[in-house]
Amino acid sequence: MNALLGLEDAQARLLALAPKLPPETVPVEAALGRFLAEDLRAARTQPAADLSAMDGYALTPGEGPWRVVGESRAGAPHPAALGSGEAARISTGAIMPAGADRVLLQEDAVREGDSVTATELPPPGRHIRPRGFDFAAGDLLLARGTRVTPARLALALAGGHGMLTVPRRLRVAVMDSGDELSPDPAACLPHQIPASNAAMIATMLAPLGCAVTRIGPVPDDRAALAAALAQADAADVLVTSGGASVGDHDLIKPALADWGAETAFWRVAIKPGKPLLVATRQRDNGGAQVILGLPGNPVSSFVTAFLFALPLVRAALGDPDPLPRTITMIAGEDLPPTEKRREFLRAVVDGDRVRLAGSQDSSAxxxxxxxxxxxxxxxxxxxxxxxxxxxxxxxxxx
Known part of the structure; x- marks a missing residue:
């Protein structure tokens, strides 16, 4: 029997198989949560002119007093240049009138009729946002592979972009199998359990921006599995749960072989999650398909989805750093020794400490x-x- 793969080796092999998705251009808001397929450069300069950073008065050089000759508001700039000894009332975000070189804060101004003096005179350039201080036309705003967050969405719009280019949505099919699974959680016979793995996995993947279809639950029967797999022909990625081990009724491997899939690797040296299966298949439309067979126990299914399915989907969607990251914490209690496999213990964070969440059985x-x-x-x-x-x-x- 072949030796079990280590976690990082298995992850690297899987990510190397990630589907390459063609790009599509969508409205900015439709790109939220997705990854850019190309660098995004500014189509305009921000701000496009010198702006006031505060409410007060735009002043021309000098010691004052100044004669107030008008106003500059956000969206309604002062129409003419200021002459020597002149000032304009100005609001935050308004364009600085030509001839003004500083902003006198409202609280430092003494206004008498059309005349204004300063109790504290700001130096030249104070309280001004200069043209292009945020970015200039042609600047790189967001690099390829950047995920579009609400703030980055705002940056793209400010940079003059109403459309963004992202990889098209990944099509994922999620299927659970097993004679013991009931599709109705409220109507289980004593020998059944509610089917929950497909729903769990689908809801883990959907927030990444992929289109998820659920199939099943499917009984442990070659013909039933063949019919279910046929429903997944259009998927870029198929994730199965259950039937990937070595029991007499674990039929995923032979069913996938019947379907034309070739096993890339099987079994990883982790606990829970040892019977992980990865296969590939050429679809009827000519595109390559990746199949990820997860164990049927719900905890094993969750842990392997976290360590493998999520990174695979992220990589396919354009994330340049798709693997989850670790941090260092303090054990809040004694942790048991491990044996031949790397173990992932379910735990609860308590401040800077972490403790076991309860039973570590793979069905808990x-x-x-x-x-x-x-x-x-x-x-x-x-x-x-x-x-x-x-x-x-x-x-x-x-």
């Missing part, structure tokens, strides 16, 4: 639901004492 959904972190424990580790530093994946950064 209550502990998984309580967890907001995974403690990363290397294979062959001795007991970690409370107070020791441990590596942690924060699930909210998944």
């Amino acid at each position: 959904l209550s502990a998984l639901a309580a967890a907001d972190a995974l403690i990363d424990r290397p294979a062959g580790s001795p007991t970690a004492k409370a107070g020791e530093a441990v590596r942690v994946f924060l699930l909210r950064n998944g």
